Amino acid sequence: MRIHITKNGISRVILFKPKKYEFINGIDLFPYEKELSLTKVPIYRELDAKLDMYLPFCVSKCSNPKLWSWYFDYSNAEIYLSLLSDDTEVFQIEDLDILRLFVETFSGKYQQLILRRELEKNNKNLRKALKEIEKKNEEINSIISHQKEIIRKRTKSIKEKNNMLLEMISVNSHNVREPLTRILGLLDTCDTTDCTELVTVILPYLKASAQDLDTIIKATIAKSYDVVNNKKFE
C-alpha cells in the first residue's frame, strides 16, 4: 500500500510493504496519481508493465495483481491511496469502509504530527525570540546604567562648578572689598584728623590700601581665567 500526502505544498510518501514500511520525502506523483488528481475517480486496473516499474515491490511475487487507487480531499491535505491486491490477498468492496476509516485515522494522526512539529518549531522560535529579548534587555540595561553614569558625572561636574562659583563669590566678597573698606574707612576718619596725621599716617595707609586693592583685583581676574579654562571643569 502506498499513501501519497500533499499538505501545504509539501509531499510525502509512505510505503507499506509486507511487514515493513518506508517513508519518502518530496516525491512526485505517479502518472496514475496525476490522472486521479484530475478525474478524482477511483482507479481499479490490471497492472501493466509501466505500473510494474512504479510499484516494484512485491509485484513479482503477486499472482494476478490489481491496482486500486483513491483520492481523498481533506480541507488542508490531499491524499492518494494506492493498494495492490492479488489472488491470495484479495481486496473486496466490503473492505472499503475499513479502508476509509483507516485513511481518516491515518490522515488525522498525520495532521496531528505535523501540527505538533509546527508547534515545536514555533516553540523553538519563541524560545529563540525570548533569548533575543533577554539579550536586548541586557543591552538596554547596560545602556541605561551607562547613561546614569554619564548623568552622575555631569551632575558632579556641575556641582563642582557651582561650588567653585560659590567660592569665587565668597573670595570676591572678602578679598576685593577688604582693601576698599579700608580706603572708605580711612576717608571717613579724615574729618576728625589733623593735617599732620593726615599726611604722615592716613595718606600712606590710603596708598597701601589702594595698592592692595589693585593686587587683589588682578589676582581675582587671573583666578577667574583659571576657573574657566581649567580642564577639570569642562
Add this chain to the structure above:
Amino acid sequence: MNPTIPKTVFLVDDQKISNFINRRLFTNCNFSGDIYCFEDPADALSALEEILPDMILLDLNMPKINGWDFLEILSNNKKFNTIRIVVATSSTSPIDKNSAKRFPQVKDYLIKPLNGSMINKLLHNAGSN
C-alpha cells in the same frame, strides 16, 4: 534695662589699617575703656588668658586662624561665654552671615566699612539684647 557700656574691647583683624580705623572710631565715640589691637588671632587668644574683654570686634577672613576658627575656640570654653562678639567683615556674602548664626555669642554682624553710628549703637546697646 541696665545697659552696660563695655570697658575692655579687643580688635582682632589681620589688617593693621583696619584696626587703626576701628580704634579711631571707638575713640571718636568717646569710648573711655581699654582697646587692645591684635593682627594675629593667636595673640588675642593668649591675651584672653589674662584679660577678659567685654567685647571682641572680630574679622572673619584672616590667615592661619580665621574668624570661624576663633569663634570655635571661644565657644569651647565657658569662661568666654560673657564676651560679646561683633563680627566685622568686608564680606557681603549671605553664606557668611548665615554661618555666623551658628554661634550664639555673635550678637552683631557688621559689614565694613564701619562708621561712627555703628560703633555708637554697639556701645550703647551692649549687654541689653
